[in-house]
Each structure stands twice: as C-alpha cells, then as structure tokens.
Amino acid sequence: MEFRLTDEQYMVRESAEAFLADVSSTEQVRKAMLQASSYDPDVWQRLCNELYLQAITIPEEYGGLGMSYVYLAIVLEQMGRKLFCSPFLATTAFATNAVLLTASDEQKQQLLPAIAEGQTATLAWVGPQAARLSGTWDAAAITATWQATDTGYVLNGELSYVLDGDTAELLIIAAREAGSTGTEGISLFALPATTDGVMATWTPTMDQTRRQAKIKLSAVQVESNQCLGQAGQAWPKLKKTLALAKVALAAEQLGVASESLDLAVEYTLEREQFGRAIASYQAIKHKAADMKLKTEVARSAVYYAACIASEELDPQGDAVLASELEEAAAMAKGYCSDTVFYNAGSALQMFGGVGFTAEYDIQLYFKRAKASELYLGNGAAQRELIAAMLLDSENA
Numbered sequence: 001m002e003f004r005l006t007d008e009q010y011m012v013r014e015s016a017e018a019f020l021a022d023v024s025s026t027e028q029v030r031k032a033m034l035q036a037s038s039y040d041p042d043v044w045q046r047l048c049n050e051l052y053l054q055a056i057t058i059p060e061e062y063g064g065l066g067m068s069y070v071y072l073a074i075v076l077e078q079m080g081r082k083l084f085c086s087p088f089l090a091t092t093a094f095a096t097n098a099v100l101l102t103a104s105d106e107q108k109q110q111l112l113p114a115i116a117e118g119q120t121a122t123l124a125w126v127g128p129q130a131a132r133l134s135g136t137w138d139a140a141a142i143t144a145t146w147q148a149t150d151t152g153y154v155l156n157g158e159l160s161y162v163l164d165g166d167t168a169e170l171l172i173i174a175a176r177e178a179g180s181t182g183t184e185g186i187s188l189f190a191l192p193a194t195t196d197g198v199m200a201t202w203t204p205t206m207d208q209t210r211r212q213a214k215i216k217l218s219a220v221q222v223e224s225n226q227c228l229g230q231a232g233q234a235w236p237k238l239k240k241t242l243a244l245a246k247v248a249l250a251a252e253q254l255g256v257a258s259e260s261l262d263l264a265v266e267y268t269l270e271r272e273q274f275g276r277a278i279a280s281y282q283a284i285k286h287k288a289a290d291m292k293l294k295t296e297v298a299r300s301a302v303y304y305a306a307c308i309a310s311e312e313l314d315p316q317g318d319a320v321l322a323s324e325l326e327e328a329a330a331m332a333k334g335y336c337s338d339t340v341f342y343n344a345g346s347a348l349q350m351f352g353g354v355g356f357t358a359e360y361d362i363q364l365y366f367k368r369a370k371a372s373e374l375y376l377g378n379g380a381a382q383r384e385l386i387a388a389m390l391l392d393s394e395n396a
Contacts (some may be wrong), residue, residue, distance in 0.1 A: 003141050003303065005074070014069055016078045019051055024082040026361055032085035037167045038211035039085040047086065048118035054091055055116035057100075062112035068310035069178045069244070073251035073302055080255020083209045083364055087120040092164035093248030095121030098168060098172045102188050102228040102237040111170070111190055120167065123245075124159040124215050125238065137242070137377055139183040139235055144175040144217055146187055146231075153227060154315065155189065155197075155220040161375070165213030172228070173217070174238060183235040188228040195220055197303055206267030207371035236306040240312065243329035246376050247305040249361060250332035253340040253372050254295070261291045262339070264347035267362075271352075278350075287346050294339040298332075303388070305332035326387055334382030337373040344369035368375060 005013070023043045032039050048054050056072050058064020072092060079088060115121055127143030144157030155175050165171070171193050177185030188299035192198065197220035203212045229237065265288055278284050305328040312325050339364050344366040348355040355362045377385070 003300075003307075009074055012067075013074045013078060015051060016053070016075045017120040018197045019047070020078055020082040020084055020389070023047075023278070024079075024084045025126060029083050029085055031366070033208040038164075039087065039167075044086055044120070045118060047088070052116075054088065054118060057092065058096060058112050058116050059100075062108055063116035064112065068143040068306075069247065069313060070303065070306045070310055072248060073233070073306040075192070076248055076251040077255040077258070077302070080252035080257075080368075083361075083368060084179045085209050085255070086135050087122065087164040087168060087200045088242065089210075089248060089252065090122040090165075090168065091115060091120055093125035093245045094163065095168075095172050097149065097237065097244045097313075098123050098188060098241045099190070099228065101240055102234055104192070104229065107190070107225070107228060120164065121167050121170035121172065122162055122164050122168040123172045123174070123241070124162040124165055124264075126159065126200050128158055128160045139186060139239075140174050142174050142186055144173065146175040146189070148231070149177050149221070152223040152225075153187075153189065153231075155217045155222060157217050159215045159217070160203070162200075162215055162292075164211050165215050165337065166202045167211065167213075168200075171195075171198070171215070173215075175217075176235070176379065177232055180232075180341065185232045186235040187231045188234045188238060189222050189226050190228055191220070191222055191226055195222070197221070205371060209218075209368055210371065239324060244309050244312070246329040246333035247302070248381075249372060249376060250305065250329075250336040253333075253336040254298050256365055256368055256372070257291075257295050257298060257340040257343040260343040260347040260362065260369070261288065261295055262364050263365070264288065264291070264350040268350050277283055284350065290344055291343045294342060298336045298339040301332040301335045305329055323389055323393070327386055330382040330385045330389075333376060334379040337382070338379040340369040340374045 014355060023046065053075055055064035056067050056075065057069060061067040096115055099108060103111065126137055127140040144155060144159055146153045155173060157175065166337050171191055173189045173191065175187060175189065196351050197218045199216045201214050203214050205212050265279065268284050269277050270276050308325050308328040350368050351360060351362050354360055
C-alpha cells in the first residue's frame with residue numbers, strides 16, 4: 001500500500017485547490033449560505049463541466065473518470081479547507097456509492113451517466129429518531145417502510161438528516177419491509193425528487209454551509225425496476241456505503257482541521273499583546289503544536305482508509321473484508337471527528353472574543369466541525385463500533 005501521492009494525484013489536488021480558490025472565497029461561501037439552494041448552481045455546473053469531479057469514482061463504462069477513492073479523498077480535503085458549499089459530498093460519497101454497490105448493471109447504466117453529467121443526488125435512510133436509536137446510526141435507524149404491490153412498491157414514512165435533500169434531483173431511499181426489524185427487509189429505491197407523494201423540507205441547522213432536509217413519503221408508488229438489487233437484501237451493501245461515506249466525510253474533516261490550524265496561526269502572528277505577537281507565547285505554541293500533530297495523524301488515518309475503500313470499489317482489485325473496510329472507516333471518522341472539533345475549538349480560543357463574531361470565518365469552521373463530528377456518529381460511537389468488531393472477531 002503506497003502512502004505517498006503520485007504525480008497525477010498531486011495534479012488533481014492542485015487543480016481542485018486552484019478551482020476552489022476561484023469559486024469558494026469567504027465572500028462566495030457567505031453568499032451561497034443565503035441562497036435558496038444553499039449553493040451556487042452556476043458554480044456546480046462549472047465544477048461538473050470543467051473538472052468533472054462529480055464523476056471521479058464512477059467507472060468509465062458509465063461515463064465517469066474511473067479514479068480511485070484516494071482521489072475523492074484528495075478533493076474532499078480541499079473542499080473542507082474552503083467550506084465549499086455544494087451537493088458534492090451527498091452526490092459522490094452517498095448516492096453514487098449506493099448505486100455502485102447495490103444496483104444491477106442495467107440500473108447503473110440508467111442512473112450513473114446522469115450523475116456523471118451533473119445530476120445532483122443524495123441518500124436518505126435514517127428516520128427522525130436516529131440519534132436516539134443508535135449512536136452509530138445502524139439498521140435500527142431505518143424506519144420508512146415499503147410494501148409490495150402488483151406493479152412495484154409503495155413507500156411511506158419520514159427520513160431525516162438528509163444532506164441536500166431538498167435540492168437533490170435524484171433520491172436513493174432506504175426503507176424496510178412493513179413489519180420487519182433489525183437488518184431484515186431493507187431495500188434501496190431510486191426515484192426522482194419530483195415523484196408524487198415525496199415532500200422534501202429544508203431543516204435549519206447550526207451549519208449554514210451544508211444543507212439538511214427532512215423527506216416525507218406519503219403512499220409513494222414506485223415501479224419494480226426502481227428497487228436497487230434484490231428487495232429486502234440491501235443492508236450489507238448499505239452498510240458498506242455508509243462506511244465509504246465515513247471515509248469521505250473524514251477526508252473533508254481533515255481539510256476543516258487543517259484550515260482551522262492555518263487560520264489560527266495566521267491570526268496569532270498578527271495579534272499583539274504586551275507589545276509582541278501572541279504566537280510568540282509558549283502556551284500558544286504548544287496549542288498549535290498539538291493541533292498540527294492531530295492533523296497529521298488524522299491525515300494518515302484518512303488516506304489509509306481511502307486506500308482500503310479504493311480496493312473495495314475496484315472490480316479488478318483484491319477482495320476486501322467488510323469488517324476491514326468498516327474498521328478503517330470507523331478509525332478515520334472517529335479520529336477525524338475528535339481532531340476537527342479540537343482544532344476548530346482551539347482556534348476559536350486563539351482568536352479570543354472576536355472568533356465568535358460573524359465577521360471572522362473561524363466560527364463557520366467551528367460550526368462545520370461540530371455538525372460533521374456528529375454526522376454518522378461521533379468519535380465515541382466509532383470507538384464503540386471498533387470495540388464491538390474486535391470482540392466479534394475474538395469470539396468467531
């Protein structure tokens with residue numbers, strides 16, 4: 001396993017960095033936060049047309065670039081640094097992976113080329129009580145239901161915490177067969193957001209740079225070919241999808257943590273107390289050193305997990321045990337969740353009272369840090385998951 005970026009990967013990082021510097025400045029982020037869609041559609045089209053990053057992990061036979069998951073992690077790290085407002089994470093790390101892992105070849109031929117051309121998509125799977133039902137958001141969090149009909153299925157229920165759910169054009173919906181429990185009876189359905197009976201509502205959250213929504217399904221009729229894979233057998237694939245999403249989110253958290261450190265260092269070099277820059281004080285140096293150490297350890301965890309994820313998605317690659325991917329994903333998400341909140345919180349302290357004001361960007365990074373820490377389970381939840389996997393392996 002290679003832990004150094006290749007020349008091509010450096011080129012992708014530089015291209016993403018240059019593009020984001022042009023379209024995701026402080027002023028542009030604040031403007032996007034206030035838009036009805038919470039992102040600039042013109043910028044999204046530029047991303048899709050100029051860099052084609054939305055298709056980065058889609059295989060070439062479906063119109064994508066066919067790159068490894070490491071490339072996606074590289075791009076998301078840069079997006080985290082700039083707090084890029086877009087449906088990129090929801091589309092690439094959630095919806096695309098769900099289709100890649102679950103759908104038949106015929107369904108992939110129908111769905112993936114549209115995503116590769118810029119269609120926005122998301123995955124909706126947890127019910128309103130997810131946070132209380134499970135700290136790691138497992139199968140018990142799925143509460144929407146499906147029932148078979150003569151022509152297909154009918155869906156009912158509510159789904160919460162859906163990233164970009166009120167603006168996505170394609171919805172991948174997780175629901176369980178009525179009356180089923182646990183991991184049994186879970187299916188994934190692909191349907192246009194305009195389907196009759198689907199109502200998506202924006203849910204205001206602390207993090208204005210990333211939109212979440214609630215989706216209500218009221219007797220939604222779907223055809224049999226809209227069920228991805230075999231009905232009632234989707235949980236193992238959905239579980240892998242969520243592990244891949246954790247890796248992607250951890251990569252973005254790494255970017256947020258890195259930029260929080262850079263902002264703090266820059267500010268402490270400028271701010272003076274008692275005739276000298278506060279960066280010269282030992283307490284500040286120690287805090288910055290701790291932040292740097294955590295960032296570099298987080299980077300190792302992210303790219304190790306991204307390498308494992310690349311093998312999982314590569315049809316020609318070596319087989320990856322589900323537990324190996326889930327363990328690497330939990331390690332990356334757990335450590336990065338702790339790191340991003342530590343770095344953003346420490347940076348806020350370094351800024352002092354002005355850090356809490358709307359005029360300074362660090363408060364935006366702090367909000368993103370807290371929101372992403374909790375999404376898909378915080379550090380404590382990931383460590384509990386790893387402990388459970390280790391216990392299962394010992395008892396096997």
